[in-house]
Amino acid sequence: xxxxxxxxxxxxxxxxxxxxxxxIMILEKKLPSRLVKFLQYIPYTALGALIxxxxxxxxxxxxxxxxxxxxxxxxYAWYRGGIIVSVLGSVLVSFLLxxxxxxxxx
Amino acid sequence: MKNGLNxxxxxxIPIFIGYVPIAIAFGILSKNVGISMTDxxxxxxxxxxxxxxxxxxxxxxxxxxxxxxxxxxxxxxxxHFLMGASLATKITxxxxxxxxxxAFGITDEVFSVASFKKGIITKKYIxxxxxxxxxxxxxxxxxxxxxxxxxxxxxxxSMGVALYAMFVAILIPEAKKYNKAIILAILSxxxxxxFRYGFSMPQGWSIVISILLVSFLxxxxxxxxxVLKYE
Numbered sequence: 026x027x028x029x030x031x032x033x034x035x036x037x038x039x040x041x042x043x044x045x046x047x048x049i050m051i052l053e054k055k056l057p058s059r060l061v062k063f064l065q066y067i068p069y070t071a072l073g074a075l076i077x078x079x080x081x082x083x084x085x086x087x088x089x090x091x092x093x094x095x096x097x098x099x100x101y102a103w104y105r106g107g108i109i110v111s112v113l114g115s116v117l118v119s120f121l122l123x124x125x126x127x128x129x130x131x
Numbered sequence: 132m133k134n135g136l137n138x139x140x141x142x143x144i145p146i147f148i149g150y151v152p153i154a155i156a157f158g159i160l161s162k163n164v165g166i167s168m169t170d171x172x173x174x175x176x177x178x179x180x181x182x183x184x185x186x187x188x189x190x191x192x193x194x195x196x197x198x199x200x201x202x203x204x205x206x207x208x209x210x211h212f213l214m215g216a217s218l219a220t221k222i223t224x225x226x227x228x229x230x231x232x233x234a235f236g237i238t239d240e241v242f243s244v245a246s247f248k249k250g251i252i253t254k255k256y257i258x259x260x261x262x263x264x265x266x267x268x269x270x271x272x273x274x275x276x277x278x279x280x281x282x283x284x285x286x287x288x289s290m291g292v293a294l295y296a297m298f299v300a301i302l303i304p305e306a307k308k309y310n311k312a313i314i315l316a317i318l319s320x321x322x323x324x325x326f327r328y329g330f331s332m333p334q335g336w337s338i339v340i341s342i343l344l345v346s347f348l349x350x351x352x353x354x355x356x357x358v359l360k361y362e
């Protein structure tokens with residue numbers, strides 16, 4: 026086995042094990058209520074850490090384009106709700122801003 | 132309300148839109164770094180973890196050893212342990228047989244979508260969500276390796292916001308009906324920024340520490356009577 030395949034398989038293991046373990050450990054067990062609460066907060070804290078600060082450098086060459094793009098998603102999700110339109114709209118806003126700045130360069 | 136195959140596919144569409152351009156970028160970069168198409172696709176088929184795959188390419192390019200790359204990957208993916216633990220509490224026992232397969236498909240995006248889904252998470256729902264994410268990732272990699280060069284840079288750049296836009300669109304409805312959601316999220320984002328830039332901590336650790344610390348603070352400061360409507 027060449028070293029690149031060894032790397033891929035090792036990476037597969039260290040990626041898969043953290044994904045699998047909680048399912049083996051948690052299913053069918055009655056957890057203490059404070060732990061349940063802790064686990065229920067994780068989606069919010071995880072989203073926060075996934076969004077900030079990465080969002081400010083999503084388009085490194087023009088941070089304004091990513092911030093305004095995300096702004097669209099924020100406003101649309103707030104008033105209308107729905108993920109698909111939010112995502113497509115923010116991509117479009119970012120593209121238009123990049124387009125206005127650069128013109129059509131390939 | 133039970134969520135089935137159709138709900139999974141509809142909810143998977145934004146993930147699909149977000150993954151394809153990133154996977155294309157991975158395909159292009161792996162070609163530039165000089166690894167074979169087979170290896171590039173094997174990365175996406177077997178590892179299926181965006182950030183780790185990019186960092187692996189970067190470290191390969193810099194001539195890092197396997198040990199270092201594997202350790203970095205483990206650190207970066209430890210957050211999925213926390214996410215999986217959170218999601219596992221929402222998954223019913225009849226899914227247990229499928230959990231090895233479900234676990235393989237847990238990514239930041241699948242976790243975020245499934246966590247906030249109202250109603251019962253069935254195996255059809257979660258597996259179709261994951262399947263859409265997976266085919267986007269694998270086919271994007273192939274596409275990027277073969278034909279990535281023809282995409283204009285502006286198109287690729289603008290798609291960099293897609294997944295962030297999705298995270299925001301998931302968070303906002305929660306924040307509207309539940310004050311604590313926005314407090315927890317912002318606090319965690321600020322903590323992450325502080326550890327990342329203030330203490331120059333690697334991304335994997337700063338995300339894990341932010342999740343642990345702020346969730347823990349949330350438990351400490353929550354009043355006992357509060358009942359979370361998690362549905």
